[in-house]
Amino acid sequence: xxxxxxxxxxxxxxxxxxxxxxxxxxxxxxxxxxxxxxxxxxxxxxxxxxxxxxxxxxxxxxxxxxxxxxxxxxxxxxxxxxxxxxxxxxxxxxxxxxxxxxxxxxxxxxxxxxxxxxxxxxxxxxxxxxxxxxxxxxxxxxxxxxxxxxxxxxxxxxxxxxxx
Amino acid sequence: xxxxxxxxxxxxxxxxxxxxxxxxxxxxxxxxxxxxxxxxxxxxxxxxxxxxxxxxxxxxxxxxxxxxxxxxxxxxxxxxxxxxxxxxxxxxxxxxxxxxxxxxxxxxxxxxxxxxxxxxxxxxxxxxxxxxxxxxxxxxxxxxxxxxxxxxxxxxxxxxxxxxxxxxxxxxxxxxxxxxxxxxxxxxxxxxxxxxxxxxxxxxxxxxxxxxxxxxxxxxxxxxxxxxxxxxxxxxxxxxxxxxxxxxxxxxxxxxxxxxxxxxxxxxxxxxxxxxxxxxxxxxxxxxxxxxxxxxxxxxxxxxxxxxxxxxxxxxxxxxxxxxxxxxxxxxxxxxxxxxxxxxxxxxxxxxxxxxxxxxxxxxxxxxxxxxxxxxxxxxxxxxxxxxxxxxxxxxxxxxxxxxxxxxxxxxxxxxxxxxxxxxxxxxxxxxxxxxxxxxxxxxxxxxxxxxxxxxxxxxxxxxxxxxxxxxxxxxxxxxxxxxxxxxxxxxxxxxxxxxxxxxxxx
Numbered sequence: 001x002x003x004x005x006x007x008x009x010x011x012x013x014x015x016x017x018x019x020x021x022x023x024x025x026x027x028x029x030x031x032x033x034x035x036x037x038x039x040x041x042x043x044x045x046x047x048x049x050x051x052x053x054x055x056x057x058x059x060x061x062x063x064x065x066x067x068x069x070x071x072x073x074x075x076x077x078x079x080x081x082x083x084x085x086x087x088x089x090x091x092x093x094x095x096x097x098x099x100x101x102x103x104x105x106x107x108x109x110x111x112x113x114x115x116x117x118x119x120x121x122x123x124x125x126x127x128x129x130x131x132x133x134x135x136x137x138x139x140x141x142x143x144x145x146x147x148x149x150x151x152x153x154x155x156x157x158x159x160x161x162x163x164x
Numbered sequence: 165x166x167x168x169x170x171x172x173x174x175x176x177x178x179x180x181x182x183x184x185x186x187x188x189x190x191x192x193x194x195x196x197x198x199x200x201x202x203x204x205x206x207x208x209x210x211x212x213x214x215x216x217x218x219x220x221x222x223x224x225x226x227x228x229x230x231x232x233x234x235x236x237x238x239x240x241x242x243x244x245x246x247x248x249x250x251x252x253x254x255x256x257x258x259x260x261x262x263x264x265x266x267x268x269x270x271x272x273x274x275x276x277x278x279x280x281x282x283x284x285x286x287x288x289x290x291x292x293x294x295x296x297x298x299x300x301x302x303x304x305x306x307x308x309x310x311x312x313x314x315x316x317x318x319x320x321x322x323x324x325x326x327x328x329x330x331x332x333x334x335x336x337x338x339x340x341x342x343x344x345x346x347x348x349x350x351x352x353x354x355x356x357x358x359x360x361x362x363x364x365x366x367x368x369x370x371x372x373x374x375x376x377x378x379x380x381x382x383x384x385x386x387x388x389x390x391x392x393x394x395x396x397x398x399x400x401x402x403x404x405x406x407x408x409x410x411x412x413x414x415x416x417x418x419x420x421x422x423x424x425x426x427x428x429x430x431x432x433x434x435x436x437x438x439x440x441x442x443x444x445x446x447x448x449x450x451x452x453x454x455x456x457x458x459x460x461x462x463x464x465x466x467x468x469x470x471x472x473x474x475x476x477x478x479x480x481x482x483x484x485x486x487x488x489x490x491x492x493x494x495x496x497x498x499x500x501x502x503x504x505x506x507x508x509x510x511x512x513x514x515x516x517x518x519x520x521x522x523x524x525x526x527x528x529x530x531x532x533x534x535x536x537x538x539x540x541x542x543x544x545x546x547x548x549x550x551x552x553x554x555x556x557x558x559x560x561x562x563x564x565x566x567x568x569x570x571x572x573x574x575x576x577x578x579x580x581x582x583x584x585x586x587x588x589x590x591x592x593x594x595x596x597x598x599x600x601x602x603x604x605x606x607x608x609x610x611x612x613x614x615x616x617x618x619x620x621x622x623x624x625x626x627x628x629x630x631x632x633x634x635x636x637x638x639x640x641x642x643x644x645x646x647x648x649x650x651x652x653x654x655x656x657x658x659x660x661x662x663x664x665x666x667x668x669x670x671x
Contacts, residue, residue, distance in 0.1 A: 028456060029418075029438035036380070036419040063439075070440040071421035073380050085381070089342030090537055091573045093587070094500030095528070127424060127541070127591060128340060129381050130348040131174050132499035132573065133205035133506050142383040146177035 009043035091132035166214035172201035180209035186227035200353020202267035203507030266353035285475030297368035303479035305491025310464030322451040326459035331371035338427035341540025343571030347465035355392035361468030424595035486512035490556035500573035517551035539568025542648035544655035581660035592649035603646030
């Protein structure tokens with residue numbers, strides 16, 4: 001019923017990754033655009049790709065690893081099919097965000113940064129989705145939801161499951 | 165008939181797509197326009213019908229409301245009828261300068277944009293010598309809307325005065341503060357105004373390259389900006405020889421990766437250079453040695469989005485709003501536990517109490533008000549007794565409060581302020597870049613100490629220790645992150661000691 005179709009991550013493949021890296025290598029500050037593009041495609045950065053990136057950009061492996069480990073988004077293991085980002089910031093807290101977080105953890109059976117056993121969902125905490133006027137907010141993949149009560153969370157999850 | 169249904173992320177989060185689909189199916193002859201949001205979020209998804217050049221609004225329209233809407237002929241008898249959009253009281257009372265087009269136009273229609281004054285400012289700027297543009301911005305009294313409130317014109321003057329083979333304009337779209345969404349809304353609802361502001365900034369200081377650094381939590385803004393930049397290139401507003409003027413400006417969108425500290429301008433520059441988002445020592449200022457070591461203007465989205473209207477209508481028009489040294493408008497973002505949450509662009513000087521009670525309608529839950537946090541996660545909490553201060557940079561500073569980016573987050577009486585203070589420290593630790601010791605380690609010791617107070621371990625001694633730790637953070641941190649984290653903590657301790665198990669006397 002909804003136009004919001006979920007974008008699927010592709011399984012990691014070195015050839016595509018190398019192409020992305022090669023296409024971006026001459027941009028100023030190339031490492032960040034390369035990493036964000038890899039993330040958009042695969043949902044994670046394969047750590048085995050680090051030496052190749054270091055070589056290509058004339059950086060040390062430590063420098064590349066340092067950048068990957070600095071940013072919350074750059075995970076180094078494949079995420080679940082859908083990443084559930086739950087906002088923990090103040091505006092959402094003011095509208096029952098903490099309760100929603102507890103509920104989500106229980107429903108999915110994982111803590112923050114965890115992936116469900118069936119590989120469908122990864123749960124991540126974020127600090128602000130910019131939906132503070134419709135708190136609490138949750139994002140599934142790139143689909144944003146507002147005024148998410150525990151009941152609405154279940155509905156959204158069910159609808160999402162049905163669509164997948 | 166034209167039907168408007170917002171494509172703003174917040175409207176989508178309440179089901180705007182489903183409503184749009186239902187309307188498209190039920191009224192196939194209608195032209196459906198996906199506009200930005202006006203920011204009246206308790207009324208989203210807000211549907212507008214354009215008949216005989218008048219726009220009539222209906223609030224909170226869900227797919228199941230569509231049949232009755234059609235049956236009523238989109239008339240005044242329908243319970244969701246709001247009347248003429250422009251006459252909705254919450255819109256009518258605003259002073260929309262920066263957000264004049266947001267909600268009104270199709271965000272990606274260049275035709276709409278120019279029909280509502282878009283690129284008029286640029287046209288003027290193309291005829292002006294750089295110094296004249298900078299003078300105009302100085303006279304407008306515009307101060308950085310990202311939070312630091314530094315006079316924009318003075319920053320531009322510094323960059324203009326630097327001799328360099330390359331200069332840059334960087335738009336800080338890393339809107340990480342909780343309770344703020346104005347940047348997101350304007351990028352989604354009127355992206356060309358951000359682009360126009362950046363081009364004018366480039367003309368003013370002699371920069372030919374610009375970057376927008378956007379946070380990864382905003383995929384909708386990302387898609388809109390990508391499309392808008394493409395259109396601007398195709399129509400000769402970006403690239404070489406802008407509109408036949410002989411001037412050039414290139415613009416690129418870069419994505420962040422979930423780091424709050426990258427909203428700090430020097431960390432942002434490091435990130436743009438492809439490095440860890442570690443803050444830099446200042447001086448040198450980014451205006452002198454910024455991106456890739458070159459003179460760089462780093463401005464917030466709203467600052468840049470306000471430039472076109474300043475050029476279009478003149479500095480005096482902008483400066484006529486506001487009071488004292490707070491000129492122009494503030495895009496107040498009312499959020500959290502408030503009945504009428506949304507974006508309100510208002511002249512500076514409104515009393516905070518009116519924002520919460522008159523405009524915001526009090527708490528959403530209907531319970532008594534307890535606290536408000538202004539200026540993001542690093543802004544202090546204010547209690548009932550402090551609500552009479554006016555929203556200007558000066559009045560807020562006098563109370564050690566922060567206007568910041570205009571975020572106002574309201575809490576009712578169920579809030580546990582000791583937990584909020586703990587959260588501030590935890591958040592501070594999570595997002596510290598780690599460069600300086602007070603911030604890296606102090607924030608961790610901070611929430612550990614708050615935990616001890618909450619558990620009742622040597623409360624008085626641990627409170628004194630926490631205050632001392634906060635003092636170290638304020639005076640010993642390298643950037644605003646560490647300097648400001650103590651403010652919410654200390655304000656919670658001072659205004660709400662009972663939540664920590666401390667009595668008011670001892671506090």
